[in-house]
Amino acid sequence: MRGNKFGKLFSFVTFGESHGEALGVVVDGVSAGLDFDLEDLQRELDRRAPGRVAGTTNRKEADRAEVLSGVFEGKTLGTPIAVIVRNTNQRSGDYDKLKTEYRPGHADETTQSKYGIRDHRGGGRSSGRETLSRVIAGYFAGLMIPKINISAYISKMGPFEASLDDLKNAKNIAPYNFPLTEKNEEIKKYLLKLKAEGESVGGRISIHVTGVPKGLGEPAFDKLKADFAKGLLSIGACVSFSFGLGEEMANLKGSEVSSKRENFGGIEGGISNGEDIFLTTTFKPTSTIGEKAKEGRHDPCILPRAVPVVEAMVKCILADHLLRQRAYGDGVIDE
Template sequence: MGNTFGKLFKITTFGESHGVALGVILEGCPAGLPIDEEKIRLEMQRRKPGQSKITTQRKEEDEIEVLSGVFEGKSTGTPIGIVIRNADQKSKDYSHIADKFRPSHADYTYFEKYGIRDYRGGGRSSARETAARVAAGAIAKQLLDHYGINLQAFVTQVGELKLEKPYQEMNLASAEDNIIRCPDPEMADKMIQLIDSVRLDRDTIGGVVTCVIQNTPAGIGEPVFDRLHAELGKAMLSINAVKGFEYGSGFEGVKMRGSDHNDTFVKEGDHIKTATNHSGGIQGGISNGEDIYFRVAFKPVATIMKDQDSVNESGESVTVSGKGRHDPCVVPRAVPIVEAMAALVIADYILLAKSNKL
């Protein structure tokens, strides 16, 4: 259980951090969609390790191989199988922790769940698994392109540094111009400096990724349990290191009065719009045509370069020493992952909506 996501546009992933390969099967992609493998590679580049000084230095080219489902440049409607081989899997880096439980990692819980442990780099629990999601998400994005929907994620917080400027006042695409992926250049610089200093401290720090989805048609969502924002929330919470999700007014909205919070409807030409958008583009779990936006909280990465107290499988006290190659802050590389998962949800729900009317 748990390795499949989606209902009609659906992915199933496999693979461990230091195994032979990762991979994904994407089912339900409608036939006839032009599939540009170059665009998949581009997304892989955005996620791959070693892309800048503020990310892990593990070297993975993350080359994808499309094994099925595409013929003469188009989707055939059959499952698309993609494999990504692991190259730089230095398993011996992990021999020193083979029987130790690293604090705030999944070592202990996987051991409790399965009674067995793949200690090589966290095995299946490693964020390396998200490479497979990004590959599939890159196809979801191409489907959204076809429907005119676009989405953009970007970093809005690192530690205490929080970007308060509304997203409407920035050029979101410019987030890709800096290594932290923040659309405000000044804030970007501060964030990079902060991460750099944290890295020199042999420590890590948390952050927030915001995502905006534009041009989703009204009427997308599957209440009562599969509300659009509930599925987006689950998608985000399924990403490694995520601790929270909020959309629209979110936790801040709690403080407001209904009379301020309500988004009144107005007519704009032929279109019905809302005057404000505290709803975050979703009402009753269904899109209303306005921008969908949400924020995702990432904790500080658990692997730090400092020694920590812990216990081993026998329950003895041990020291886990700081080794290996890891990210001081996960958010720059999390941006394409957030986009991939969001694209997968929207693509799935677009297809689901086709069956709502006669």
């Protein structure tokens, strides 16, 4: 399969294009008998959905989840779970120029070169709408790891910066997923100004994970850090990943780095050590800029809507590694 499947024991396949009939996902490896709540799944999708937050895209989609298989009377069956979300607000004519014009930094030209054909409407398969499938998979992964808590937040967006301590002191970081919520009005004005100028901006999303047992990850090619990197970098706009002190280590001596175990972000030798895991990702500015961006149907910054996608991918990776460790029977998993 051409790169549409992620995971080994907990796995999922995403499908669909931005302006097609629907997008969806088939999730496999979910245990039988877990409680399923459609409203909880919908709440996760609503966090990512377009048209909900001022300063983001004007495209409005209900993003209503339709469960086709794998669930019966509020319980998972242990069989493949298929869920779709129908597209309802496409304006495909807006993308006629992209039949022959390519956006730098987007997958327009590379997709055409690879396949010799592409759905140019809204970015097709490479659209950010593909990520709704990941959010669905992340919901089911979360059912597998109820004692692990994943909190992602914007740590940098343009002139706005926040720390892990800010996250710990925040009660609710909605709607922009920025811990310093007193800055929400400033953020709104900042994003609206970017839209009016046809400009975009990138930034960082950080992730704090608690309750991870020791022993997840393999010592060579399937290191936990390697799977985090693959999963997070597979998100369209994500351009870099680090854990613990990350790139800061380039400026420190060994005595400084090794002075605190927490500097390694909960992962040593590619295996979880039982401490909190801290990850950092960088997202590029949205590729659609200029006059097309001024029309308002593109995000001037993808970060507010990318946070639930990041959380979902982390859930999927941890659920997969937890199942692997259980299957091997190595060591002891403390949940």
